[in-house]
Amino acid sequence: MTKLQGQHVVLGVTGGIAAYKSPDLVRRLREQGADVTVIMTASAERLVSPTVFQAVSGETVRGDLWDEKAESAMGHIELARWADLILIAPATANLMAQLAGGSAENLLTTVCLASDAPVVLVPAMNQGMWRNASTQANRKKLEGRNVRFIGPEEGEQACGDEGPGRMTEPVDIVARLGMGKVAGILRGLQVMVTAGPTREAIDPVRFVSNKSSGKMGFAIARAAADAGASVTLIAGPVSLTTPKGVERVDVESAIDMYDAAMDRIGSTDIYIGAAAISDYRPAQMVAKKIKKIAATFSLEMVKSPDLLAAVALLDNGPFTVGFAAETDNLEKHALTKLEAKRLDMIVANLVGAGVGFDRDDNSAVIMWAGSRQAVPNMAKTELARQLVAMIASRYRAVAGAEASQSRPAAS
Numbered sequence: 001m002t003k004l005q006g007q008h009v010v011l012g013v014t015g016g017i018a019a020y021k022s023p024d025l026v027r028r029l030r031e032q033g034a035d036v037t038v039i040m041t042a043s044a045e046r047l048v049s050p051t052v053f054q055a056v057s058g059e060t061v062r063g064d065l066w067d068e069k070a071e072s073a074m075g076h077i078e079l080a081r082w083a084d085l086i087l088i089a090p091a092t093a094n095l096m097a098q099l100a101g102g103s104a105e106n107l108l109t110t111v112c113l114a115s116d117a118p119v120v121l122v123p124a125m126n127q128g129m130w131r132n133a134s135t136q137a138n139r140k141k142l143e144g145r146n147v148r149f150i151g152p153e154e155g156e157q158a159c160g161d162e163g164p165g166r167m168t169e170p171v172d173i174v175a176r177l178g179m180g181k182v183a184g185i186l187r188g189l190q191v192m193v194t195a196g197p198t199r200e201a202i203d204p205v206r207f208v209s210n211k212s213s214g215k216m217g218f219a220i221a222r223a224a225a226d227a228g229a230s231v232t233l234i235a236g237p238v239s240l241t242t243p244k245g246v247e248r249v250d251v252e253s254a255i256d257m258y259d260a261a262m263d264r265i266g267s268t269d270i271y272i273g274a275a276a277i278s279d280y281r282p283a284q285m286v287a288k289k290i291k292k293i294a295a296t297f298s299l300e301m302v303k304s305p306d307l308l309a310a311v312a313l314l315d316n317g318p319f320t321v322g323f324a325a326e327t328d329n330l331e332k333h334a335l336t337k338l339e340a341k342r343l344d345m346i347v348a349n350l351v352g353a354g355v356g357f358d359r360d361d362n363s364a365v366i367m368w369a370g371s372r373q374a375v376p377n378m379a380k381t382e383l384a385r386q387l388v389a390m391i392a393s394r395y396r397a398v399a400g401a402e403a404s405q406s407r408p409a410a411s
């Protein structure tokens with residue numbers, strides 16, 4: 001049974017050209033067991049006929065706030081109470097501005113204001129409209145009120161522009177809601193995940209390490225295996241059970257992890273570096289246990305090899321996803337790492353007192369060329385499923401773009 005089973009979903013469809021994809025979204029939501037009521041704005045009705053939505057949802061499509069017949073069947077407040085989830089796809093720049101401003105000028109915005117249900121927006125618009133400071137201010141305002149965003153995606157647009165603004169594909173929307181099946185979205189692909197801390201020996205009994213529990217990396221390995229990938233998990237010293245169907249390689253130190261990963265990287269399609277590899281290690285390991293004689297003791301540390309950067313630099317290397325665990329300036333540091341190491345994607349998460357390491361929940365901001373996606377705090381298992389769905393859709397977009405570039409031009 002999926003989490004959507006028996007859930008009441010109000011699907012708002014607004015006046016974006018991507019509205020032609022929304023009937024497919026209705027179909028996929030219903031496949032997951034949801035009851036879907038569609039609310040269309042007047043602009044959306046000019047782009048796609050309500051009859052299409054009626055046919056795929058099996059329900060009367062709502063549009064006019066002042067429709068007496070519809071109001072007497074299920075008034076707008078009843079509809080707001082009925083909803084377990086309000087999903088708006090596509091969400092126009094106009095809709096974002098209306099919600100950010102608290103407007104209730106049509107049925108959709110009125111239902112959003114009146115409902116306690118979570119609201120998820122799937123924006124779709126021209127890249128200039130998305131990048132516009134007003135739209136970005138509205139996004140921030142809405143995120144601050146716990147409105148969740150899925151997308152937009154980067155790529156070629158209906159208007160011929162290139163950039164962020166494409167609506168996320170219905171299959172990926174359902175997967176990212178964390179309610180759908182991730183099954184099959186990575187079928188046939190080889191995924192390598194690194195997880196946990198490393199231990200850098202000082203002497204035979206002491207080491208330098210960090211607080212990583214490995215839970216996030218293990219959850220990702222499991223989600224990737226559920227998604228149909230062949231998964232190799234390179235794990236630092238952790239006490240976690242190997243996810244079903246995953247090949248596990250245990251290592252201790254940063255150098256062990258580097259060697260284990262590089263030995264197996266050749267056939268990898270997607271590399272996800274979730275391990276907290278020690279940046280520095282003792283310059284040398286003392287062969288015998290250090291005795292407590294001296295009043296002070298200093299340790300010379302040298303840099304460990306940078307596995308993530310090495311993978312990203314490989315010729316014909318895998319799609320490379322890094323993690324940035326930061327205590328401050330999260331997005332700034334993550335963006336610098338994304339660009340400096342030429343990663344395909346980075347998952348930025350705060351760590352420190354009470355957040356990040358050794359917990360069962362986490363939040364993150366996922367960033368890639370020109371785009372970002374904030375994921376609110378949730379169980380690491382759920383975050384892992386959403387991450388895998390995002391990685392799969394971005395991997396397909398990049399692989400598709402590379403394939404079309406290498407294709408000979410039609411004569």
Ligand SMILES: Cc1cc2nc3c(=O)[nH]c(=O)nc-3n(C[C@H](O)[C@H](O)[C@H](O)COP(=O)(O)O)c2cc1C
Binds near residue numbers: 042126
């Ligand atoms: C053909 C066409 C396509 C449009 N596509 C988009 C779009 O993808 N995204 C967007 O934000 N606005 C788009 N617009 C503009 C919106 O339709 C317009 O802002 C409208 O007021 C939105 O109303 P609504 O948010 O109530 O649906 C488009 C307009 C036209 C005529």
